[in-house]
Amino acid sequence: MDMFLLVVRRVADYSDAAWYKINLGPLVCFEGRNNSPGHVTYRGSQGMLLGALKLVYKEGAVRCVSDVAYNSRWGCHGYSSFKTYPLNVFITDRQNNVIFPLPQFIKHSAGLWYDMPVVDDKYSDELVFSNFDFPLYLQPHMELRIWFGEDLENWSETDNQGRVCVDVMGYVIGDVGGAGGSPGGGTSKGQALLKDLKASLGSIMQKSWK
Ligand SMILES: [Ca+2]
Numbered sequence: 001m002d003m004f005l006l007v008v009r010r011v012a013d014y015s016d017a018a019w020y021k022i023n024l025g026p027l028v029c030f031e032g033r034n035n036s037p038g039h040v041t042y043r044g045s046q047g048m049l050l051g052a053l054k055l056v057y058k059e060g061a062v063r064c065v066s067d068v069a070y071n072s073r074w075g076c077h078g079y080s081s082f083k084t085y086p087l088n089v090f091i092t093d094r095q096n097n098v099i100f101p102l103p104q105f106i107k108h109s110a111g112l113w114y115d116m117p118v119v120d121d122k123y124s125d126e127l128v129f130s131n132f133d134f135p136l137y138l139q140p141h142m143e144l145r146i147w148f149g150e151d152l153e154n155w156s157e158t159d160n161q162g163r164v165c166v167d168v169m170g171y172v173i174g175d176v177g178g179a180g181g182s183p184g185g186g187t188s189k190g191q192a193l194l195k196d197l198k199a200s201l202g203s204i205m206q207k208s209w210k
Pocket residue numbers: 064065150155156157158159160
């Protein structure tokens with residue numbers, strides 16, 4: 001079969017199944033202060049390579065000051081200091097090492113405020129982070145944390161208020177360490193092709209954003 005058609009067919013096969021919900025139990029909720037990230041532990045039995053993570057908004061609101069006028073899903077809506085970099089939600093590991101966003105998006109390092117193309121801090125249903133150049137290896141029992149950035153950095157956090165709850169989803173490139181049985185599983189040949197394609201798309205997209 002023509003290689004291009006094979007790749008296209010593979011992408012089509014994966015288009016519905018590639019997003020895997022990591023929090024199988026309750027929603028993951030974070031607050032704006034007092035070291036209150038949301039926690040989620042991967043319960044699968046097999047490691048997975050993830051090219052992207054996304055947070056899907058479910059409920060609640062958070063803000064960087066006490067006034068509810070600044071209620072937001074992902075930041076502090078309309079607050080003048082952060083209007084050009086309105087996002088403040090982070091994904092870390094259990095040692096609080098930042099996984100997403102990638103460093104190039106962060107514009108206000110003291111409070112960890114950042115921006116991403118198209119995303120609106122108040123109205124976007126999803127916050128999508130991708131890094132196909134360096135996929136995340138999600139191993140069994142690994143914990144991810146969802147933080148409000150000011151709380152993570154202990155910067156201007158005491159006036160923060162609110163709580164936001166999300167689902168945490170991983171975009172599965174392939175499973176690791178066995179044959180089949182895990183989310184997104186498939187033939188290794190197909191996965192290798194898909195991974196190559198995604199790596200190319202990822203680098204093209206990153207270049208076009210600069
Ligand atoms: Ca604050």
